[in-house]
Amino acid sequence: MAKLSLLSLLAIVLLSCNSLKKVEDDEYLVIKNSIYADSIKVNNEELESLIYQKSNSTVLGYPLRLNLYNLAKENPDSSFNEWLYKKENRKKRLTKLLSAKQVERLGESFMVKGLSNWLKDIGEEPTILDTTKTRLTLAKLSAYYQSKGFFTNSTTYLIDSTKHKKAKVNYHIALGDPYMIDSLGNNISSTAIDSLYFLNSANSLIREGQQFDLSNFNSERERLTGIFRNSGIRNFQESSITFDILRDTTRSADDQKMNITLNIGDLKTRGENEVTTSAYKVEKINKINIYTDYLSTSTQDSLYTLDYQDYTIHYSKNFDIKPKTLANAIFFKKDSIYRDVDKIRTSRQLNALNVFKYPNIIFKADSLGNQVNTNIYLAPKTKYSLGTDFEVSRSNLRRLGVGLGTTLLIRNIFKGAENLSISANGSYGLLSSNTFEANYFSEFGGDVTLDFPRIWFPFINTSRIIPNYTLPKTRIAIGTNFQNNIGLDKQTFNTVLGYSWTPSDFVNHDVELLNIQFVRNVNSNRFYNVYTNTYELLDDIADTYEDADLYPELADYFETGDSDTELNLIIPSGTKGFTSAILDNEVASTTSDFDDVSSIEERRIRLTENNLIFATNYTFNKTNRTGIIDNSFYQFRWKIEGAGNVLSAFSSFIPFNKNDNDQLLVFGVPFSQYIKNEFEYVKYWDLSRSNVLAARAFFGIAIPYGNSDNIPFVRSYFGGGSNDNRAWFPYSLGPGSVSAVNDFNEANLKLALNLEYRFPVVGDINGAIFADAGNIWNVLDNVEDPDATFDGLGSLKDIALGTGVGLRYDFTYFLFRLDLGFKTYNPAEIQSKRWFRDYNFANSVLQIGINYPF
Numbered sequence: 141m142a143k144l145s146l147l148s149l150l151a152i153v154l155l156s157c158n159s160l161k162k163v164e165d166d167e168y169l170v171i172k173n174s175i176y177a178d179s180i181k182v183n184n185e186e187l188e189s190l191i192y193q194k195s196n197s198t199v200l201g202y203p204l205r206l207n208l209y210n211l212a213k214e215n216p217d218s219s220f221n222e223w224l225y226k227k228e229n230r231k232k233r234l235t236k237l238l239s240a241k242q243v244e245r246l247g248e249s250f251m252v253k254g255l256s257n258w259l260k261d262i263g264e265e266p267t268i269l270d271t272t273k274t275r276l277t278l279a280k281l282s283a284y285y286q287s288k289g290f291f292t293n294s295t296t297y298l299i300d301s302t303k304h305k306k307a308k309v310n311y312h313i314a315l316g317d318p319y320m321i322d323s324l325g326n327n328i329s330s331t332a333i334d335s336l337y338f339l340n341s342a343n344s345l346i347r348e349g350q351q352f353d354l355s356n357f358n359s360e361r362e363r364l365t366g367i368f369r370n371s372g373i374r375n376f377q378e379s380s381i382t383f384d385i386l387r388d389t390t391r392s393a394d395d396q397k398m399n400i401t402l403n404i405g406d407l408k409t410r411g412e413n414e415v416t417t418s419a420y421k422v423e424k425i426n427k428i429n430i431y432t433d434y435l436s437t438s439t440q441d442s443l444y445t446l447d448y449q450d451y452t453i454h455y456s457k458n459f460d461i462k463p464k465t466l467a468n469a470i471f472f473k474k475d476s477i478y479r480d481v482d483k484i485r486t487s488r489q490l491n492a493l494n495v496f497k498y499p500n501i502i503f504k505a506d507s508l509g510n511q512v513n514t515n516i517y518l519a520p521k522t523k524y525s526l527g528t529d530f531e532v533s534r535s536n537l538r539r540l541g542v543g544l545g546t547t548l549l550i551r552n553i554f555k556g557a558e559n560l561s562i563s564a565n566g567s568y569g570l571l572s573s574n575t576f577e578a579n580y581f582s583e584f585g586g587d588v589t590l591d592f593p594r595i596w597f598p599f600i601n602t603s604r605i606i607p608n609y610t611l612p613k614t615r616i617a618i619g620t621n622f623q624n625n626i627g628l629d630k631q632t633f634n635t636v637l638g639y640s641w642t643p644s645d646f647v648n649h650d651v652e653l654l655n656i657q658f659v660r661n662v663n664s665n666r667f668y669n670v671y672t673n674t675y676e677l678l679d680d681i682a683d684t685y686e687d688a689d690l691y692p693e694l695a696d697y698f699e700t701g702d703s704d705t706e707l708n709l710i711i712p713s714g715t716k717g718f719t720s721a722i723l724d725n726e727v728a729s730t731t732s733d734f735d736d737v738s739s740i741e742e743r744r745i746r747l748t749e750n751n752l753i754f755a756t757n758y759t760f761n762k763t764n765r766t767g768i769i770d771n772s773f774y775q776f777r778w779k780i781e782g783a784g785n786v787l788s789a790f791s792s793f794i795p796f797n798k799n800d801n802d803q804l805l806v807f808g809v810p811f812s813q814y815i816k817n818e819f820e821y822v823k824y825w826d827l828s829r830s831n832v833l834a835a836r837a838f839f840g841i842a843i844p845y846g847n848s849d850n851i852p853f854v855r856s857y858f859g860g861g862s863n864d865n866r867a868w869f870p871y872s873l874g875p876g877s878v879s880a881v882n883d884f885n886e887a888n889l890k891l892a893l894n895l896e897y898r899f900p901v902v903g904d905i906n907g908a909i910f911a912d913a914g915n916i917w918n919v920l921d922n923v924e925d926p927d928a929t930f931d932g933l934g935s936l937k938d939i940a941l942g943t944g945v946g947l948r949y950d951f952t953y954f955l956f957r958l959d960l961g962f963k964t965y966n967p968a969e970i971q972s973k974r975w976f977r978d979y980n981f982a983n984s985v986l987q988i989g990i991n992y993p994f
Contacts, residue, residue, distance in 0.1 A: 159196075159203050159266070160305050161210040168269040168299075168307035170195050175281065175311045185828040190280040192273040193309070196264050197829060199901055200909075208902065209263025212256040262902045269299070269307045281313055289318035289352030291396075319352045319387075322397035328404045330420040333368065333376075337404065340367050352398060357383055364404075372422030372477035374503060374512060380405045380420075423478045426511040427452065430466055433459040435519045450474035459520045461495070465556045468594065468608045469493060472514050478503075485609040486516070492611045493557040493593050496520055525549040531567075541569030541581070558592040571625065585621030585632075595639050610641040627670045628748060629662040650759040655781075657753040658809070659854060664748035665712040671747070671883045678740050679709050681733050682718050691727055694718060742922065747884075751852045752809045757781035757816075771826040777818070783855075784813030788846055804847050812852050816842035822994050830900045836994040838892040841919070849922040850888075857890035857916050859940070862989035864892060865912040867942025867961030869985055874916040875928040877938045879968040887916040887923075889930055891939065894994060901947070908946035910959065915940050915967065941965035944984070948992075957989040 163169045173191050175182045188194075196206040278295040285293045293315050300308040324346065328334040345360040361381045368376040384401040406417040431443065433456045443454040448463035450473055455461075469489040471482040483501055490499040500517040531543045545565035553560045566584035595602035596614045606612050617636040623629050638652040668675035686707045688695040697714035698707040709715050722729050722737045729737075758780055765773035787806060790796075796804040803810035818840040825833040842851045859865055859873030875887040892914035901907045915938055917930035929935075944961035963978040 158210065159206055162214075163266055163268065163305050165305070168301055168305055170267040170269050170309060171303075171306050172308040173311070174308070175313070177285070177313045178315050179312075185826070187281065187284065188828060190277060190284060191311075192277045192280075193267050193270060194829075196267055197900065199899060199907060203264075205262070205264035205902060206266055207263075208259050209265050212259035212263065269309070271299075274299075274309060278311060281311055285313060285315060287354035289320070290315045291319055292316040317396055319396045319398050321346065321348055321350045321352060321400055323399045324348055325399070325401040326404075327401060329406045330404070332373065332422050333404050333420050336368060336371050336373070337364065340364075346400060346402075352385075366480070368420075369480040371479070372424070373420050374423050374478040374480075374505075375407060376420060377407065380407070421510050423505060423510055423512045425472050425474055425476055425478060425514055426506065427513045428470070428472050428474060429454060429513070429515045430470070431515070431517045432456075432461055432466070433520055434517045459552075460555055461552060462556045465493075465593070468603070469557075470516065471609060478512060489593075489609065489611060490516075490518065492613075494521070494559055494591075495552045495557050521551060523551050525551070541567050543567035543583075553590075554592075556592060558590060561587070561589040561591070563587045563589075581623070581625040583621070583623045583626060585619065587617060587619035587634075589615060589617040591615050595641070606641050610643045612639070612641045614639055628664055628666055631660040631662060633658045646763055646765075648761040650761075652755070652757045655753070655755045655757060657751070657755075657854065659751040659753075659852070661748050661750060667744050667748050668709075668711045668715050671744075673883050674740060674743065675709075675711070675715070678715060678719070678737065681736055682709050683707075684733070685718070685727065685729075693726060694721060697721075739925065746850055747853055750809045751854065752806055752811045753783050753852060753855065754787050754806075754811055755781055755783035756786075771824050771832045773824050775820075775822040777820040779816075779818040781816040782814075783816075784811050784847055787811050788813060811847055812844075812855070813846040813848045814842050814844045814851055814855070816840070816851075816855065830906075832898045834894075834896045834898065834992070834994065836892070836894040838890065838914075840890045842888040843920050844888070851921065853884075853886060856886040856888055858884070858886045859890070859892075859914060859916045862957070862959065862987035863993040865914055865940055865942045865961070866910065866944055866959045866987045866993075867912065867963045867985055868940070873940055874938075874967075875923075876915065876917050876925075876930070876935065877927045877967040878925065885916070887918045887928065888921055889917045889919045891915060896946075896993075898948075904950045906948045906950065908948065908959070910944055910946060910961075911964075912942045912961070913939050938967035939965075940967050955991045957987075957991070957993075959987040959989065959993075961985045961987060 160169060170193050172195055173188070173193070175184070175187055175191075196203045198204070274297055278297060282293055282295045293313055295311065295313050297312065298310045300310065324344075326337070328337060343363075345356045345363060350356070361378055364381060365376060365378045382403045382405070384403060386399045386401070387397070407420050409416050409418065428451045430451050431454045433443075434454075443456055446453045446455065446463060449467055451463070451467060451470065453463055453466060469486065471485045471489075486501065487499055490496055497519045502515045502517070503512045504515070505512045525548070527547045527549070529545045531545075532541065543565060544567070545563065547561060547563040550560040550562075552558065564584070564586040566582070568582050569580065571579050571581055592614050593612065594608075594614060595606050595612045602612070615636065615638045617634070617638075619634045621630075621632045623631070635654065635656045636652055637654040638650065640648065640650045642648045668678070682694075682698070685691045685694050686698055694717070697709055697717045699710050699714070700706065701708040709718055719737055719741050721727050722734060723741060760778045761776070763773060763775040765775070787796075787804070791804050796806065797808075799805055799810060801810075805811075818838070820836070820838045822834070822836045827833055840857055842855060842857075844850055858871045860868030861870035864870075865873055871884040871886065874885055878885070892912070894910065894912050894914075896908050896910040898906060898908045917935060917938075918925070918928050919930040923929060941964045942961045943964045944959055946957060946959035948958075949956045962980075962984050964976060965974050966977055967974060969977050
């Protein structure tokens with residue numbers, strides 16, 4: 141109640157603020173700007189950025205920052221003094237209580253002066269109408285449209301001040317007819333440039349009959365510069381390209397056509413007293429020197445020298461690396477023409493090795509100017525790096541856990557830029573209940589990972605298929621993890637042989653040729669202690685069979701519960717014995733009880749059995765995002781995984797053992813066999829002024845076959861959580877319209893749709909409004925519950941919808957996120973009560989996350 145009262149008071153204070161509080165009687169607050177081109181309203185972020193006086197920012201239409209600014213006192217010192225001397229003896233009493241110096245400091249304190257300064261810092265002062273700035277905006281708008289070919293445009297503005305002390309500014313531009321390109325000419329000084337230009341002129345961005353647009357001229361300069369610098373003109377200057385834009389004065393005034401001349405001048409070199417010019421020449425790579433440890437010695441004479449292929453390698457005893465590794469990372473070749481792309485790829489690959497600091501590549505032309513020597517200076521990173529991390533965790537099983545991890549990185553361990561990572565982690569803490577024999581838990585594990593900068597595959601030269609400039613990498617990893625007093629006390633063993641390569645900044649490929657995972661459940665008898673909801677379902681069924689006179693053979697399976705009259709199944713002997721009695725028809729049961737017990741037993745067996753997953757997968761990632769500040773982009777991910785096919789093929793000539801269900805066993809464990817396919821698409825729209833609309837669509841399906849009739853728990857899907865449907869906790873949604881009867885609900889088909897509107901609030905605090913839709917279902921596996929299975933488009937009525945609000949604080953390196961989700965449409969309710977049944981704070985879900993959910 142106290143928290144709600146505080147929030148209510150804050151809301152009342154903010155909503156009661158007057159946005160005109162600091163606007164004088166002869167002033168107007170700018171509340172809106174509109175741009176009209178030929179009487180048509182223009183919504184263009186680039187144009188809106190040209191407006192000098194933008195209206196104050198809002199949060200969902202409310203001028204929050206303006207009203208925070210208005211809460212600040214203009215003269216806090218005067219206000220304090222006014223309060224201090226308002227009563228005759230107030231200062232005297234305070235002086236006796238605090239001393240004169242402390243009273244003086246009180247006037248400078250945060251609550252008096254600091255609070256006002258803080259409100260001004262996070263707030264936003266009112267945008268007062270200034271017609272001088274309005275006219276400057278008109279000039280910028282006119283210049284913008286002139287750059288688009290409307291040289292005869294005219295501008296004016298109108299101010300709508302019908303509201304008291306508030307103004308709307310409307311900018312009007314009469315465009316006129318645009319100027320068109322009539323003819324193209326060229327004036328090129330260097331012979332080499334002239335030849336290259338005409339080889340690539342067909343793709344010019346400036347064409348006859350095209351409307352004049354200054355951006356096309358800038359893009360053409362960039363295009364030509366890239367062509368020249370990748371065709372041997374190493375020192376080409378973009379400033380050498382200019383355009384003469386002329387209008388034929390012999391034509392009539394109404395003939396708005398232009399003649400364009402492309403000028404490409406010679407190379408300009410600035411000396412001490414003069415600027416000299418010389419013709420551009422195509423340069424070829426001559427000598428290539430590589431200094432692998434140039435910081436270790438003061439003179440190059442103390443370095444050793446080795447010639448390898450086209451390279452002369454200078455090295456010291458302090459650092460040794462295989463020449464072939466360097467050759468694979470450097471793309472300059474002797475006697476080949478210079479290309480900027482080779483420089484970029486070389487720097488990119490040398491950085492990706494993770495054994496050198498930033499490389500320095502220096503070129504020096506010979507006296508004739510047509511050959512260039514290349515010097516590559518490298519400084520190795522430290523061989524050993526040690527990192528640690530600390531975490532505090534809590535879950536439905538863990539009351540409190542403290543974890544510590546450490547990672548040792550050994551660089552260039554085999555002299556071929558191979559990096560070995562050895563990590564260990566452990567955690568210890570208290571369990572949420574005393575269900576198990578101890579009230580504490582421990583968990584520890586470790587991983588060993590070896591990365592090397594090439595695609596390793598026996599007997600195949602992979603560099604012909606996957607070029608070195610794509611940053612190829614092979615990863616071999618092995619790891620294990622042990623749990624004690626956590627659930628079923630899982631022991632896991634993993635090993636991975638994977639490859640990755642990146643053809644460009646926008647495309648990435650990942651292949652895990654081998655992904656082997658073995659999961660062993662040490663204490664499978666704890667199943668009903670961990671999955672308490674499942675136990676309650678079984679115990680409710682057993683209530684019918686508690687009477688010892690009617691069912692004497694079941695009497696030993698029960699014990700007294702919380703009350704003397706209540707009987708509960710004993711874990712594990714009672715649950716096991718009762719289940720066997722029902723399924724083996726040792727006692728008479730109803731068809732409904734038999735089916736329910738059979739379903740519970742199938743789930744218990746699946747979640748307690750050991751798993752062997754022998755999988756191969758491929759992941760394709762593509763994006764058009766150009767940088768971290770780009771908020772208008774898309775991302776696409778596709779992943780396909782197959783498991784068990786290799787082992788199944790071996791079974792044709794290796795006599796594997798089988799279990800009672802006719803499943804093939806490897807090391808006494810039935811291996812999983814399935815095919816899994818996933819699609820994910822994320823799209824961002826930049827709505828201007830740091831407002832972003834983000835959407836995500838995900839579809840995944842895993843189909844068991846052959847040696848399996850279900851998907852292992854570790855490879856299945858779940859709904860809910862901070863990165864999914866935020867109105868539900870993890871594993872609490874679905875499958876289908878099932879009412880979360882299990883502690884960990886999972887299935888093998890998932891559909892998720894997310895929409896989020898993000899906006900700035902104050903300073904580094906941002907807000908969000910979101911809607912999450914989706915669910916999980918069982919399909920083509922051994923689950924027969926019609927409420928949990930997907931049987932066509934009709935099952936889409938079980939898509940859950942959660943809506944809510946969120947707050948984010950940007951720490952620059954990461955983002956801390958709080959999301960409050962409300963169940964808007966809950967498919968677990970009966971059809972008539974699915975909408976807004978639990979739409980209240982009591983049933984809301986608070987999710988905590990790091991960084992954005994998508």
